[in-house]
Amino acid sequence: DAGVIQSPRHEVTEMGQEVTLRCKPISGHNSLFWYRQTMMRGLELLIYFNNNVPIDDSGMPEDRFSAKMPNASFSTLKIQPSEPRDSAVYFCASSTGTGRYEQYFGPGTRLTVT
Amino acid sequence: AQKITQTQPGMFVQEKEAVTLDCTYDTSDPSYGLFWYKQPSSGEMIFLIYQGSYDQQNATEGRYSLNFQKARKSANLVISASQLGDSAMYFCAMRATPKTSYDKVIFGPGTSLSVIP
Numbered sequence: 211d212a213g214v215i216q217s218p219r220h221e222v223t224e225m226g227q228e229v230t231l232r233c234k235p236i237s238g239h240n241s242l243f244w245y246r247q248t249m250m251r252g253l254e255l256l257i258y259f260n261n262n263v264p265i266d267d268s269g270m271p272e273d274r275f276s277a278k279m280p281n282a283s284f285s286t287l288k289i290q291p292s293e294p295r296d297s298a299v300y301f302c303a304s305s306t307g308t309g310r311y312e313q314y315f316g317p318g319t320r321l322t323v324t
Numbered sequence: 325a326q327k328i329t330q331t332q333p334g335m336f337v338q339e340k341e342a343v344t345l346d347c348t349y350d351t352s353d354p355s356y357g358l359f360w361y362k363q364p365s366s367g368e369m370i371f372l373i374y375q376g377s378y379d380q381q382n383a384t385e386g387r388y389s390l391n392f393q394k395a396r397k398s399a400n401l402v403i404s405a406s407q408l409g410d411s412a413m414y415f416c417a418m419r420a421t422p423k424t425s426y427d428k429v430i431f432g433p434g435t436s437l438s439v440i441p
Contacts, residue, residue: 241427243429252431252433252434253415253431253434255428255429255430258427258428260427265428266428299367301369303369305427307427310357310374310376311357311419311427311429312359312371312374313359313371313429314371315361315368315369315370315371317367317368318367318368318369320367
């Protein structure tokens, strides 16, 4: 079975540009999570969706960040405009939303904003 | 407030030896779940093991076992017969708030494990 798919795997962009990260969760999983990982702050939950509905976006740093989940098989995280401090690895994860609730992570997108 | 603490920023273990990675947690919810994840240098996050707060026995998955001490609020990961491929960051995590639809998980800061040949 395919795991969580993220694209792109690496993104280098200039400050001020728009960045869009994409995620395809595991089929049948009802919950989707976006995380950001940096050395300084560790792994931070940005937002999560359940049945395509945003449940908790309290981790979204500011209005420059937005996330959508138009259907059960696709989600995007957009940063506009990007800033150097947004440089991080962004992970998408999904879970069944039942039982043990363990999350399965994608390979991550390494974002570098120059 | 819910919190995960991992007090060992870095650990070393000799190949084929066992190692224990510490994790303590804080929650006021009676029902919760505890997880361990592994992050090798390649960057992916790998789910290792799960322990429910009401589980009577400690969880085991192959060479991984979880030493769950509920009264002490600790959930230490034990890796037996360490292998070079076990060198990685290890994160303890907790899911709580079961009364809502949340399946939000909080992660600890991680412990870096290095296996020495």
